Amino acid sequence: MRKINVGLIGFGMIGSGVVKALLNRRQLLKEKLGLDINLKKICDKDLTSNRGISIKKGLLTRDAREVINDPEIDIIIELIGGIHPAKEIIISALKNKKHIVTANKLLLAEEGKGIFRIAKEYDREVYFEASVGGGIPIVRSIREGLIANRFLNILGIVNGTSNFILSKMTDEAMEFEDALIKAKEKGYAEKDPSLDIEGWDSAHKLIILCVLAFGRWVDLKKVYVEGISNIKALDIAYAQDLGYVIKLLAIAKVVNGELEARVNPTLLPKEHLLSSVSGNFNAIYINGDLVGEQLFYGEGAGRLPTSSAVVSDIVEIATKIVEGKRFHRRGLDFKSNIKRVRRMNEVLAKYYIRFSVIDKPGVLARIAHILGFHRISIASVVQKERREEKVVPVVMLTHEAKENNVRVALKEINRLSVVKEKSVVLRMER
Amino acid sequence: MRKINVGLIGFGMIGSGVVKALLNRRQLLKEKLGLDINLKKICDKDLTSNRGISIKKGLLTRDAREVINDPEIDIIIELIGGIHPAKEIIISALKNKKHIVTANKLLLAEEGKGIFRIAKEYDREVYFEASVGGGIPIVRSIREGLIANRFLNILGIVNGTSNFILSKMTDEAMEFEDALIKAKEKGYAEKDPSLDIEGWDSAHKLIILCVLAFGRWVDLKKVYVEGISNIKALDIAYAQDLGYVIKLLAIAKVVNGELEARVNPTLLPKEHLLSSVSGNFNAIYINGDLVGEQLFYGEGAGRLPTSSAVVSDIVEIATKIVEGKRFHRRGLDFKSNIKRVRRMNEVLAKYYIRFSVIDKPGVLARIAHILGFHRISIASVVQKERREEKVVPVVMLTHEAKENNVRVALKEINRLSVVKEKSVVLRMER
Numbered sequence: 001m002r003k004i005n006v007g008l009i010g011f012g013m014i015g016s017g018v019v020k021a022l023l024n025r026r027q028l029l030k031e032k033l034g035l036d037i038n039l040k041k042i043c044d045k046d047l048t049s050n051r052g053i054s055i056k057k058g059l060l061t062r063d064a065r066e067v068i069n070d071p072e073i074d075i076i077i078e079l080i081g082g083i084h085p086a087k088e089i090i091i092s093a094l095k096n097k098k099h100i101v102t103a104n105k106l107l108l109a110e111e112g113k114g115i116f117r118i119a120k121e122y123d124r125e126v127y128f129e130a131s132v133g134g135g136i137p138i139v140r141s142i143r144e145g146l147i148a149n150r151f152l153n154i155l156g157i158v159n160g161t162s163n164f165i166l167s168k169m170t171d172e173a174m175e176f177e178d179a180l181i182k183a184k185e186k187g188y189a190e191k192d193p194s195l196d197i198e199g200w201d202s203a204h205k206l207i208i209l210c211v212l213a214f215g216r217w218v219d220l221k222k223v224y225v226e227g228i229s230n231i232k233a234l235d236i237a238y239a240q241d242l243g244y245v246i247k248l249l250a251i252a253k254v255v256n257g258e259l260e261a262r263v264n265p266t267l268l269p270k271e272h273l274l275s276s277v278s279g280n281f282n283a284i285y286i287n288g289d290l291v292g293e294q295l296f297y298g299e300g301a302g303r304l305p306t307s308s309a310v311v312s313d314i315v316e317i318a319t320k321i322v323e324g325k326r327f328h329r330r331g332l333d334f335k336s337n338i339k340r341v342r343r344m345n346e347v348l349a350k351y352y353i354r355f356s357v358i359d360k361p362g363v364l365a366r367i368a369h370i371l372g373f374h375r376i377s378i379a380s381v382v383q384k385e386r387r388e389e390k391v392v393p394v395v396m397l398t399h400e401a402k403e404n405n406v407r408v409a410l411k412e413i414n415r416l417s418v419v420k421e422k423s424v425v426l427r428m429e430r
Numbered sequence: 431m432r433k434i435n436v437g438l439i440g441f442g443m444i445g446s447g448v449v450k451a452l453l454n455r456r457q458l459l460k461e462k463l464g465l466d467i468n469l470k471k472i473c474d475k476d477l478t479s480n481r482g483i484s485i486k487k488g489l490l491t492r493d494a495r496e497v498i499n500d501p502e503i504d505i506i507i508e509l510i511g512g513i514h515p516a517k518e519i520i521i522s523a524l525k526n527k528k529h530i531v532t533a534n535k536l537l538l539a540e541e542g543k544g545i546f547r548i549a550k551e552y553d554r555e556v557y558f559e560a561s562v563g564g565g566i567p568i569v570r571s572i573r574e575g576l577i578a579n580r581f582l583n584i585l586g587i588v589n590g591t592s593n594f595i596l597s598k599m600t601d602e603a604m605e606f607e608d609a610l611i612k613a614k615e616k617g618y619a620e621k622d623p624s625l626d627i628e629g630w631d632s633a634h635k636l637i638i639l640c641v642l643a644f645g646r647w648v649d650l651k652k653v654y655v656e657g658i659s660n661i662k663a664l665d666i667a668y669a670q671d672l673g674y675v676i677k678l679l680a681i682a683k684v685v686n687g688e689l690e691a692r693v694n695p696t697l698l699p700k701e702h703l704l705s706s707v708s709g710n711f712n713a714i715y716i717n718g719d720l721v722g723e724q725l726f727y728g729e730g731a732g733r734l735p736t737s738s739a740v741v742s743d744i745v746e747i748a749t750k751i752v753e754g755k756r757f758h759r760r761g762l763d764f765k766s767n768i769k770r771v772r773r774m775n776e777v778l779a780k781y782y783i784r785f786s787v788i789d790k791p792g793v794l795a796r797i798a799h800i801l802g803f804h805r806i807s808i809a810s811v812v813q814k815e816r817r818e819e820k821v822v823p824v825v826m827l828t829h830e831a832k833e834n835n836v837r838v839a840l841k842e843i844n845r846l847s848v849v850k851e852k853s854v855v856l857r858m859e860r
Contacts, residue, residue, distance in 0.1 A: 021720060025578045031645075031764035032577060129575070135721030137567075137575025145559070145567025147462060148455045148741035215461075273727065276706055283725075290451060290738035291565030295713075297703065297725035308720035311578035323754035334461035 003036040004318040007067035007098075009089055010079030011044035011060075014103060014130075016051040017303030018077060018310045023053070025311065035318050037311075041067045068093045075317050077310060078102040087111055094122050099321075101313040103130035103306055106195075109204035113217040116332055125320070127313035132158060132205040133282050135305030136298040137312065142212040142286065149288030150337070151213040153253040155429060158205040160280035160300040161189045161196035162228050162248040166236075166265075167278040170245065175233050188280050198227035199248065199263040206250035210261055213252065213286065215336035224262035224344035231265055235354060235424055238382065238395045239267050244352075245275040249429065259338045260347055267352050267428040345404040350379070350428040352397055353406075355413065356421035359385075359392045363418045367394075374409040376401040391420045397428070433466040434748040437497035437528075439519055440509030441474035441490075444533060444560075446481040447733030448507060448740045453483070455741065465748050467741075471497045498523045505747050507740060508532040517541055524552050529751075531743040533560035533736055536625075539634035543647040546762055555750070557743035562588060562635045563712050565735030566728040567742065572642040572716065579718030580767070581643040585859060586680040588635040590710035590730040591619045591626035592658050596666075596676055596695075597708040605663050618710050628657035629678065629693040636680035640691055643682065643716070645766035654692035654774035661695055665784060665854055668812065668825045669697050674782075675705040679859065689768045690777055697782050697858040775834040780809070780858040782827055783836075785843065786851035789815075789822045793848045797824075804839040806831040821850045827858070 006022070008015055022039045029037050042055065043064050061067065067076060068089065076093045078100060080086045086107050090100050095118070102108070108115070108131055119126045129139045133156075142151075157163050161183055168179035180197070183189035195201045203225045210218045228248050239246050244267040253260040268275045273295050277283040282300025287293055299305040357363050368378060382395040398406075410423050436452070438445055452469045459467050472485065473494050491497065497506060498519065506523045508530060510516045516537050520530050530549070532538070538545070538561055549556045559569045563586075572581075587593050591613055598609035610627070613619035625631045633655045640648045658678050669676050674697040683690040698705045703725050707713040712730025717723055729735040787793050798808060812825040828836075840853050 021578050028580070028764065029578070135576070135718075136724060137571045140575050141567045141571065144746065145570050145742050146565070146738060147745050148451050148459070148738050150458070271706075273706065276701075276703065281723075288565075288738065290734040292729045292735060293711075293727075294566060295725070295727035297723075297727070299722045304720040305722060308576060308578050308718065312575050315577050316574065320753065323750065334458065 001030065001034060001036050002322050003038050004075065004321060005038050005040040005073045006075040006077060006314055007041040007043070007070060007073040008039065008077045008079065009043045009064050009067055010081070011042050011046070011051065012079065013303055014306045015044070015079040016053060017307035018079065019055070020053055021307040021311050029315065033315060033319065035322060037314060037318055040073055041070060043067045064089050068096055068098065073098060074321055075099045075101060075314055077314070078104060081106070083107055083110060087115070090115060090126070091118055094118050094124050097122060097124060099124050099317045100126040101310055101317065102126065102128050103310060105131040105201070105204040105208060109207040109220055112208070112211065125317050127317060128208065129313045130306045130309035132208050133284055133296065134298065134300040134302060135308040136282060136284065136296045136300070137309070138284050138296050139212060140312070141296060142209070146288050146291060146294070149290045151254070152287040152289065154209050154213055154251070154284065154286045155274060156202070156205065156209060156250040156282070156284040157247055157274055157277050158250050158282055158284065158300060159196050159202045159248060160282055161193060162202070163277065163282070164188045164280040165197065166228060166231070166246055166248060169231065169233055170236050170240070173233055173237065176229060176231055197229050199225040202248060202250040202263045206252060206261055206263060209250065209284070210252050210259070211332050214254070214259060214338055215332065215334040216259070216338055218259065218261050218341055222261065222341045224264065226264040228265050232424070234393065235426065238354065239352065242382065242397065243270050244268060244428070245270055246426065247274060249274070251429070254338060255342070255348070257337060257339045258342045259340070260342045262344060262347070264427055267426055269430065272430070345407070347403040348400050349403065350398055350400055351406055352395065352426040352428055353410070354424040355394045355396070355419060356391050356423070357394055358418040358420065359387050359390055360418070364394065366416060366418070367413055370409050370412050371398070374405040376405055376409055431460065431464060431466050432752050433468050434505065434751060435468050435470040435503045436505040436507060436744055437471040437473070437500060437503040438469065438507045438509065439473045439494050439497055440511070441472050441476070441481065442509065443733055444736050445474070445509040446483060447737035448509065449485070450483055451737040451741050459745065463745060463749065465752060467744060467748055470503055471500060473497045494519050498526050498528065503528060504751055505529045505531060505744055507744070508534060511536070513537055513540060517545070520545060520556070521548055524548050524554050527552060527554060529554050529747045530556040531740055531747065532556065532558050533740060535561040535631070535634040535638060539637040539650055542638070542641065555747050557747060558638070559743045560736045560739035562638050563714055563726065564728065564730040564732060565738040566712060566714065566726045566730070567739070568714050568726050569642060570742070571726060572639070576718050576721060579720045581684070582717040582719065583683040584639050584643055584681070584714065584716045585704060586632070586635065586639060586712070586714040587677055587704055587707050588680050588712055588714065588730060589626050589632045589678060590712055591623060592632070592678040593707065593712070594618045594710040595627065596658060596661070596678060599661065599663055600666050600670070600675065603663055603667065606659060606661055627659050629655040632678060632680040632693040636682060636691060636693060639680065639714070640682050640689070641762050644684070644689060644768055645762065645764040646689070646768055648689065648691050648771055652691065652771045654694065656694040658695050662854070664823065665856065668784065669782065672812065672827065673700050674698060674858070675700055676856065677704060679704070681859070684768060685772070685778070687767060687769045688772045689770070690772045692774060692777070694857055697856055699860065775837070777833040778830050779833065780828055780830055781836055782825065782856040782858055783840070784854040785824045785826070785849060786821050786853070787824055788848040788850065789817050789820055790848070794824065796846065796848070797843055800839050800842050801828070804835040806835055806839055
């Protein structure tokens, strides 16, 4: 039986899951594939921590070069995360004619274009199923299973931490800060959770989804990113009353041949499939011109789901190694029919706006007048409390309006003496 | 650019969708793959119907042998459906060293084992993404994306016709017969809908899911199959009141190393992800030991989704042809840890039972006594109407019980003079 040697760099939480899966599933993979996937070297700075796995001593090294330069190793799994030294390791490995499996969304989002150029030059593969949606086979599905489709849009809940926090806030009427504490207790949020809660992790994944679906590496700077740390329990409650759920979505849409790419908390109708995705789960909703609506749901992070994705990538590359004299590369860059990436200012959306205003005659009329002047028309207004001459919340849902108009109008409205707090603005999707 | 020639046999509704996709997406596939997928021959008995596609005359033939014997054709798409002559065509094509793409679930469920044996012997591939879940890339996902997992269970809504009918019955309180008429009007049900509504189509797909997930071709005779034609609006209403939705499910479960494989209408809690799958959509819920719960959702049939799946299979095979001198086969039969397939009698489930009984003292006690004697314990009882000495429905939900005990107990209960109609029994899942 043909043996394929793999080396792992980054023996942390995810890395130890991958090691376990490779050892436990070696026999299953032999049966399914007729191939022996052999873990030949593991590199980490820390060789002493107990990961609960018994490993032959000779496997471990602190020197990444021992893995990269091992002539018997065909595939290198990069699980360090972050830009440095992951980038340098991947590039030297590619130049050494190694194939790469990585879960590093941050690196791919920021440096993917360059990395794939090098991979092409050296005729090696970079696989990255674990970088989006954890164990959900979404990369493979878009790239292979749905290859014949032109895609219309993608809406993704791709950050489990944020989704857990929003679910807690929704189900238990918690404020953000309390829900974040719960997430930390459960191990779903890191000490510094900003990458997750401020939307950056979702943006990295969005960039990867965009290149798969639209054949174009979107510059992170062109992605509008808004997180969930300003979401109030009050807004979630209003949304619920109006029949909506608030989710942090990664959104990519093709509108008139232009691509909209953004991450923002979003009001979704309760009946939307994504609305019932709760807790730390992920789901990607994608609309292809042939297949129509599709939804992929599963755990988006964690040791076991990630190991499932990493092993599936190793298997794909190993099978290709055994099959082919040469690799037939599937380009990530195809003609996408997309002329350009839209600026956020140009985006059209429906809006949820909550004003904090003095409850007195004429206030609503003044706000409505300013909105109308900027071509924002109101679909509905909710004012629950009546407290004359006191500050009360007033919620408006708009018809479709242009982001820029909303921004200008709100600047104007926020300056009114009857408006007592900065108005809250959230976008809606259907 | 390397050209791969394909031949299509069966130019019906699905076939014409595939032809359109192959012609319309030829350029996109060139860009994505660097390969030219060329439709070289189309075979059908009917060469005169207008399919709304302009095709060069020379492409068409009425003689399948012209396709099978064409030395330039590498891949043959079988879209005739049914056993004969699809089986004979596939076998002769394999013997002629052609690869096969098929959507024929009936053929695979009944003859798959033999067909794959022949494919192995002649070192050719048989791909079948379109056979389950239409455009949902579920075959690829189980076989490749989730390859490292041991699976615990699969629950699938895999028949859009039945799901449409049940959704109509649920949303509009329709009876089965009226909902079936609606399904026919919409083109979701065929003139003879028995394959769909009696559960056989779901059973065929279940067999395919089982071989993918558990490495074993389950004999169709060993699959318990119960359709939806006996479901009453009354039972749907009771289920709803109790917090459940009724869905036709294809179910595969590993229990103590034994496989349970069955198709039956099932009460699912409203919160279950599958409960919100409505209309003619499909969804497959699958539980792997690494990935945990996953759900794949999309359109399960129709010209465009099916063409998406068929083209993805063609692409996979074409890529393999270009890459390899030889094929590295992924076996469908691996050691599955499954000792045997359970008989239905042995299955454990919770049950919904509706009795039609004379409303008088002592009746419930007699029924409860018989159930208790057969070790079936009652979780809850609902009797909405009170009409003394008249026939009323009484609904019971049981704790987990053995199918055989339920059958024996009900035979006994149905013989009671106070029981006026055959009791309705439905299984429940969590």
